[in-house]
Amino acid sequence: MNLLEVQDVTMRFGGLIAVNDLSLNIGKGQILGLIGPNGAGKSTAFNCVAGLYNPTAGKIIFDGEDVTGQKPWDLCKKGLARTFQIVKPFASMTVLDNVTVGAFAITDRRDLARKKAMEVLELLDMADKRNALPGALTIADRKRLEIARALATDPKLLLLDEVMAGLRPTEVDDVIEIIRKLRDRGMTIFVIEHIMRAIMALSDEIVVIHFGKKICRGKPEQVAQDENVIKAYLGENYGTA
Numbered sequence: 001m002n003l004l005e006v007q008d009v010t011m012r013f014g015g016l017i018a019v020n021d022l023s024l025n026i027g028k029g030q031i032l033g034l035i036g037p038n039g040a041g042k043s044t045a046f047n048c049v050a051g052l053y054n055p056t057a058g059k060i061i062f063d064g065e066d067v068t069g070q071k072p073w074d075l076c077k078k079g080l081a082r083t084f085q086i087v088k089p090f091a092s093m094t095v096l097d098n099v100t101v102g103a104f105a106i107t108d109r110r111d112l113a114r115k116k117a118m119e120v121l122e123l124l125d126m127a128d129k130r131n132a133l134p135g136a137l138t139i140a141d142r143k144r145l146e147i148a149r150a151l152a153t154d155p156k157l158l159l160l161d162e163v164m165a166g167l168r169p170t171e172v173d174d175v176i177e178i179i180r181k182l183r184d185r186g187m188t189i190f191v192i193e194h195i196m197r198a199i200m201a202l203s204d205e206i207v208v209i210h211f212g213k214k215i216c217r218g219k220p221e222q223v224a225q226d227e228n229v230i231k232a233y234l235g236e237n238y239g240t241a
């Protein structure tokens with residue numbers, strides 16, 4: 001059973017086709033990786049799925065329902081949450097308040113929202129930073145806060161857009177652990193990442209896009225050996241370095 005189906009989705013910005021007739025699906029409980037060169041259309045594809053953009057053509061089916069054109073807030077209530085490549089916390093609110101805002105997607109009760117937010121912060125090992133302002137956090141913690149805000153909405157499908165960018169290797173390892181933990185709890189995860197080691201270790205399957213078009217889908221080891229993927233993205237020296 002697929003939790004997400006992207007069917008022939010195209011997104012144009014004026015004359016630019018950012019996503020070109022893209023189709024893919026994610027089974028429940030799966031981790032699907034999305035990779036491709038800068039400007040390939042990865043974030044735009046996420047924006048179409050998460051309702052920020054209404055695709056020029058094609059359909060988004062989430063949990064059996066055609067949700068094409070629905071707004072992010074409504075999709076969020078249905079269980080679809082995302083992080084942003086450029087993190088955007090509320091700067092004047094504490095970490096806990098930032099995460100609590102996310103939890104208001106699933107409850108109107110302040111006490112329950114707080115409780116959910118604390119649970120998520122504990123899961124991410126950030127409870128001790130609950131009273132900090134986002135500006136005082138390290139990059140790694142700011143990325144974690146971004147994940148926490150999405151998790152507070154209790155998603156069935158979590159979209160992660162480069163949550164490991166700019167992190168040190170050990171911090172990357174921590175995020176890999178977190179993502180695995182979420183999957184073990186039954187969450188389905190769609191992840192964009194340039195750090196190949198992470199995407200290879202995490203993904204059940206990987207989709208590669210180039211100029212908005214899917215050029216490959218397969219298991220990590222298949223994708224790493226695909227000639228088109230090597231040419232378009234990985235480079236001839238991938239794997240030998």
Ligand SMILES: Nc1ncnc2c1ncn2[C@@H]1O[C@H](COP(=O)(O)OP(=O)(O)OP(=O)(O)O)[C@@H](O)[C@H]1O
Nearest residue numbers: 013016018036037038039040041042043044045085
């Ligand atoms: N709102 C927009 N208006 C116009 N063009 C846009 C818009 N958003 C993205 N684009 C263009 O669409 C193309 C795909 O961009 P996108 O951000 O989806 O790429 P990406 O694969 O996420 O790249 P990166 O790896 O650098 O994050 C780029 O050419 C970009 O300039």
Ligand SMILES: [Mg+2]
Nearest residue numbers: 042043044085
């Ligand atoms: Mg992007």
